[in-house]
Amino acid sequence: MKPYNDTTYAILGILTTNCNSGYAIKQFIDQSLNHFWKISYGQIYPALKLIVEEGLAEVKTSSASGRADRNEYLLTDKGLNTLKNWLEQPVKQVPVERNEVLLKLFFGSYQSREQTSALLRDYQQKLEIRYDTYTAIEQGIQEHSKEDKDAMYWLLTLDYGKRTTRAAIEWCEEAHKKFTPEEEE
């Protein structure tokens, strides 16, 4: 089977839900897999074009009365099989996440303690915001889509995000101690 990139498979996957336009796909991503797979319009529309060319989906342009043109994409059997086939393939090597904070910390000896401390504080704050976002999405799913056959999988990915983020926050707290003097001021 011809291989596509993971972003294309992600879109194929989203097309199995009731999101069937480029715009709807983007909306869906922003509220669900945004935390581990961001996709921009600059990728979505060219990818949809490719998907149709490859016969993985069919498009119906509905110039619905009094609405902007909307292209509806419907997965074909070939598309669904392509998705399932990809799901069966073992994952490639787990990629390393590039982390600017760690990179700066790595060269921390060229910084003042105050700077390092600020770096860690700022990072921790960002992580806490992220954690709260995960919790909010989680509650949203539990309230609105609990019945959905996919809900359990979505919650699992959120749990992953929460656990790793929590671990990072705890690291921030520990690391921070090393750059703040015991005594005040």
Place this chain on the structure above:
Amino acid sequence: MKPYNDTTYAILGILTTNCNSGYAIKQFIDQSLNHFWKISYGQIYPALKLIVEEGLAEVKTSSASGRADRNEYLLTDKGLNTLKNWLEQPVKQVPVERNEVLLKLFFGSYQSREQTSALLRDYQQKLEIRYDTYTAIEQGIQEHSKEDKDAMYWLLTLDYGKRTTRAAIEWCEEAHKKFTPEEEE
């Protein structure tokens, strides 16, 4: 100050250690910041070229007797200042890490339980190998470079890797339970 990309700053940072050739930089990366900042030769050499053009480092080509040509790069004052200036800048938004495992799990309802189970097992195994690598690097630093002024910072980045990896492993264990039946076979 003219902005460069983070990879360029990473190389600038490495030039403060006693690694001063493209080859040596690559070696250094592979044994230290590989876990949060991979860099390939395809980036290193063009970056070094730019660094010299910008006056951030000077190059001395030493055709040492009976050795392949070796370009030694030495950071200039301007180079060091550029590095320090970058260290002072607040970090941009923390990027989301793309995770193929989570992406596949997200569409898990199109997989069999066995497949999902295998996906998680495989991921856990990869994470455990990673964890062990971190531990090994950590021990290496504690044994050989404990006195280095940078050692503490390096150990901190490793601790981050260990904590977040451990959290991910624990998630795998928990998640896996949901896809394995209580009874045997």
Place this chain on the structure above:
DNA sequence: CTTCGCATGTAATGCGTTACATGATTAC
């Protein structure tokens, strides 16, 4: 009458990986 949400798309740019190309020396 202007801003926001819906809706689709392209082009430029940046960045990274991979494969390719070369060649010396050293250890087995």
Place this chain on the structure above:
DNA sequence: GTAATCATGTAACGCATTACATGCGAAG
């Protein structure tokens, strides 16, 4: 002699972000 290590570099390609370009309808 041949494989590994040291050493430098380029070109093609893939992928993602960003900015740009356009236009309708509804709400304020």
